[in-house]
Amino acid sequence: MSSDTPLLSNLNVWENMALIKQYQQNFSKKDAKNLAIQYLRQLNLESIANTRNPDLKEEERFCGLLLRAAMVNDAVILIYKPFKLLPAMKDFTFIHNILINMDTLYTQCYIFDYTWNKNRYRMNDAEEYCV
């Protein structure tokens, strides 16, 4: 997920999430919706289920993108430049907490970012992970 893979603006959050299951595994709309709502509930975000992309706050949009990525079977989530989606965030705490709260929904998660953002991740050994 990145700023180059936005939520579809003609669908609300649960429809964006349900679309993955409906298209890839032919889930019925009802089953896909239930699953999407269940995922949103895990992050206490049921309130944004019927909200469309332009009306979401940055944090809500970020969570919507993450949960949509988690809808893929055995999801391996790759987050590219998360602070571009959350420019007001000073550090990694919010992202870290969200990833912990939804750790049952994905198998692995990788974050790609520039090394000059290493302080936001509170990492001193960022160079070790440079690609």
Add this chain to the structure above:
Amino acid sequence: MSRIIENIGHATIDISKSFFDTLSFAVKMTFKIFDKKSYNSATTSVLINQIYFTSVEILPLFIIVSVTLGTLIMGIVLQTIKNMGLDQYLGNILMGFAVTELSPFVTVLLLALRSGSAINTEIATMKVSKELDSLKSFHIDANIYLFLPRIINGMISLVLLSGLFSIVLLTSGFIFSKTIFGMGLNAYSNLLANSVHLSDMVILFVKCLTFGFFIILIPIRHGMGASYELTSIPISVLHGMIRVFSAIVMIEVLSLIAKFI
């Protein structure tokens, strides 16, 4: 002089290329329509929504236009028939002109103006806002998820709305036949039944399907042709709509040729 010839050559190449691109996209989408794998829960949901947006939401406007235009045209046509003493051709004129020509033509114009332009803008906006890239990143084929339901909806809507327009025209025709010629319901029904030819109905059905297919396919293709800049949206809609109206004229001409062969 050579520059003029060069420009004509460039224009011809561009138009031919655009024409063949549209045709190859049309062939690709036709195969998708008949491919069982194209249909899943997501495409069905989109198809239902699209039918609602195109066929149901337009109904009040469509009925007002069809009643106003239909009554006016039928009144003029039937009065002219009476004045010219062409009473014996009444059935042929009602079926041949009103049902097989006027209904699909007015319907396709209304749908092209309303849905064709909306779909062109929608697809171009999705391209600019990278939503199409988003679909690609989840291995969702835009041809299947976005385009196929819209094209099928165009075909279904055109057939249904054209049928509705025909019913309105024939009802107006009955009212005017009664007023002008003093014709009863039985005589009017017999007149229509005797004037229906199966070949005309087949051509009408195929024409409606073709209209519906192309007035959605062409805007989609032009919407896809937009760049990642916002300014490309109006340009893509402009080009798309010009091509749609060219296609409508072309299909109308071809159907007339088919009818008279």
